[in-house]
Amino acid sequence: MWSFFHKxxxxxxxxxxxxQWLPWLMVxxxxxxxxxxxxxxxxxxxxxxxxxxxxxxxxHVPTSMVAMGGYVTMAVAGAIFLIWRMKLxxxxxxxxxxxxxxxxxxxxxxxxxxxxxxxxxxxxxxxxITSVLVLFFLYVGVIALYESFENKQAAAKACxxxxxxxxxxxxxxxxxVEWWYSLHxxxxxxxxxxxxxxxxxxxxxxxxxxxxxxxxxxxxxIHMRSEILQRERTTKWVRELATGEK
Amino acid sequence: xxxVRRQRLFIVLLIIAGAGLAVGLASYALRENINLFYPPAExxxxxxxxxxxxxxxxxxxxxxxxxxxxxxxxxFVVTDYQAExxxxxxxxxxxxxxxxxxxVATGVLTEDGVFQASEVLAKHDETYMPxxxxxxxxxxxxxxxP
Numbered sequence: 604m605w606s607f608f609h610k611x612x613x614x615x616x617x618x619x620x621x622x623q624w625l626p627w628l629m630v631x632x633x634x635x636x637x638x639x640x641x642x643x644x645x646x647x648x649x650x651x652x653x654x655x656x657x658x659x660x661x662x663h664v665p666t667s668m669v670a671m672g673g674y675v676t677m678a679v680a681g682a683i684f685l686i687w688r689m690k691l692x693x694x695x696x697x698x699x700x701x702x703x704x705x706x707x708x709x710x711x712x713x714x715x716x717x718x719x720x721x722x723x724x725x726x727x728x729x730x731x732i733t734s735v736l737v738l739f740f741l742y743v744g745v746i747a748l749y750e751s752f753e754n755k756q757a758a759a760k761a762c763x764x765x766x767x768x769x770x771x772x773x774x775x776x777x778x779x780v781e782w783w784y785s786l787h788x789x790x791x792x793x794x795x796x797x798x799x800x801x802x803x804x805x806x807x808x809x810x811x812x813x814x815x816x817x818x819x820x821x822x823x824x825i826h827m828r829s830e831i832l833q834r835e836r837t838t839k840w841v842r843e844l845a846t847g848e849k
Numbered sequence: 850x851x852x853v854r855r856q857r858l859f860i861v862l863l864i865i866a867g868a869g870l871a872v873g874l875a876s877y878a879l880r881e882n883i884n885l886f887y888p889p890a891e892x893x894x895x896x897x898x899x900x901x902x903x904x905x906x907x908x909x910x911x912x913x914x915x916x917x918x919x920x921x922x923x924x925f926v927v928t929d930y931q932a933e934x935x936x937x938x939x940x941x942x943x944x945x946x947x948x949x950x951x952x953v954a955t956g957v958l959t960e961d962g963v964f965q966a967s968e969v970l971a972k973h974d975e976t977y978m979p980x981x982x983x984x985x986x987x988x989x990x991x992x993x994x995p
Contacts, residue, residue, distance in 0.1 A: 652973075729885040784887075800976070800978070
């Protein structure tokens, strides 16, 4: 375990091993996403009250969940970077930010598109929606903060601290619908009791969620690999890789 | 663990705890303002201000919806099963508005206790099921009734 952790600190080793994982991860994520989308959008039954408009859950719920999961990934990578000064953790933290920002944006847009026909409003300042908007600003803030520093070592430290401070928002998003009176409905997928969604609708949703998590991992690895090549461009192994010499 | 790293770990935990504490205290102080709406029970207790723009939310009482024939004005009662609040609204209601379903109305509470709504939003619950399952549930509920 510890030797794996130490090896993970070497960009060269990570580049090689992630190159082996990447094709598998890509195939699995695209297959799961296609399976979940086709099943959910074409074959799952319509809802007894919302009809077909509920089908946006197959996009909205996975993007929202991975947007939050991506933030935790970014903050944990930031903590590892702060404590152990691991280069790869810094790369992972920075690469997770734009992907998470894109997913959060997608979650907000799909929620808004669904809110208009269902609630009767595009946007409501309720606790859940506002806290997800804060999540989007945190992601954008991390990206902007890094770019605003001349000294990149100091920039990475500042970003790690910001992402750790922002971590407090994640439980707020999750429990906002329980703690306060909000327009957004409470969680459908429950960990402690049975989910309040019929299994014929829930199964494609779970596949979409797993698929999007795999897709997040795929995009993160691709982004991290190009970032590593950029940072290590002066080292011998990258030169050898570029010129094809052994 | 190396003492320097232990110190850094301590700082990281301190950041998280500090941020959590600050946000926790702030949201505790603002807890009334974070709520999107007042339930009828709190309005009945007099917690909601009269004459100010507020939101009220709850379930539409079954059988309480009255439409005026020559206008778009609708009157209905919102309940949280503890207190009831009469609501008056002129306009088009959202598709999911129905008796026994949740709503959040924005408007003004008048002196006589009627809520004059300027906007009505449908609040959807977290249950999803196919129509056939709902029909089956309704049928078994009817059979269970004596």
